[in-house]
Amino acid sequence: MATIKDVARAAQVSTSTVSHVLNKTRFVSPEITLRVEQVIKDLHYAPSALARSLKVKETRTLGMLVTSSANPFFAEVVQGVEQRCFEQGYSLALCNTQGDKSRLNSNMEMLLQKRVDGIILMCTQLELGAGIFDRYPNVPLVLADWGPQDMAADIIQDGGQLGGQLATEHLVSLGHRHIGCITGPVGQRAADERLAGFKTAMSQAGLTVRNEWICEGDFELAGGNSAMSALLSLPERPSAVFIANDMMAMGALRALADANVAVPEQMSIVGYDNIELAHYLVPALTSVEQPKAGMGALAVDTLLTRIKNPDSPRCVLTLTPELVIRDSSQALTKP
Structure with a gap:
């Protein structure tokens, strides 16, 4: 060379x-x-990019940690991040944690040792190991919706409570009164906010929230499948279910098909995230849209602003969700 x-x-x-x-x-x-x-x-x-970075004290590389870039929701956000990095003349170093805390810590150390200019975190069930930033106290950070909310980092977050409310209000407007909910893992901000939105809409409609119709999932296919199977095993079933993300909604659709329950004729469902696959499911999934590519681009812009202005006040930006109505929800056809 x-x-x-x-x-x-x-x-x-x-x-x-x-x-x-x-x-x-x-x-x-x-x-x-x-x-x-x-x-x-x-x-x-x-x-040599390394030689240049040592001279100018920047690598023009951003790091990103995600639970799994194979998950369609994360993949669409990552696509937005990568596109914005390209537009701004930056490279992206992407690491998958796969839900493993030790892997997260190892990836974080690797990114910091490579002197990335800043890091975008998008991790679900994980918390950062104690003291992971002690040796790198000034690294610029942005949380893209998922991650510990008490970190000294800028945050781009989904308006989850409003989104859960929109989804439930839609089902109420269709005449449904017996409505269930498949949540994400209890204790996670995204899951808790969407459940809170569900309960708010039910309360405002004067409807009873039945605890047996609230099932905890894991934001993955298997969790949605098992949660819907549990609902279907009850003596009395809801006529509609709000499901806290589209991955679980896909798993729920499989459980409904296996039980020969027609959607939406016998049960209406609404998902959350509006991933690209939602349009191609049968039936096409009604879902709450998060602007995923926009979230990724905004995370990059926010991180670059933080890099240039390290002492500016912490920034918390909340995105506005919208309901996308498709074929998986319809008006109640019986009392």
Whole structure:
């Protein structure tokens, strides 16, 4: 691999002249510039990003930790992050934690040792290990909706309570009075807020929240499947169910199909996140939209602002959810 010294030797100039040509930091005559550029091309020389980062004290690389980039919701947010990084001239180092705390800590250490300029966190069931930032107290951080809320970091968050309320109000407007809810893991902010929105809408409609119709899930396919199976095993079933994310809604649809319960004729369901797959399910899933690509882009913009203004006040931005009505919910056809 060619070095800057090889380029300078072949072009018969100093290494500082090559550096000025590359970085346009000083005037170099057109003749010498053309000669250096031709040698760079002939030798396939690529400047060292590491050397540049040591000199200017930035790597133009952002790190991101997600529970699993294979999950469609996370994947769509990551796509927004990556696109915005590209537009801003940054690289993205993506790490999957797979729900493992030790893996999260290891990935965090790796990103910090590589001197990424900042980190976006988007992790569900995990909490950061104690003292993980003690040796790096000034690293800029943004939480993209998922993560510990007590960290000294900027936050981009979903308006989960409003979203849960919108989903439930939709079912109430269709004439449903017996409405259940499949929640995310109790204690997680996203799960708790969406459940709170469900309960608010039920209360405002004068409807009873039946505890046996509230089942805890895990935000994954299997959790939605088992939670819906539990609801279907009850002597009396709800006529509609709000499900706290689309992954669980897909698992619930499988359980309903296995039990020969028609959706929406025998049970209406509403999901949350409006992942791209929601449009292609049968029936197409009514869901609460989170602007996932927008969330990713906003997380990058917020992180870059933090990098440039490290002492500015903490920023908490809340996105506004919207209901997308499709085929999985319909008006109640019987009392």
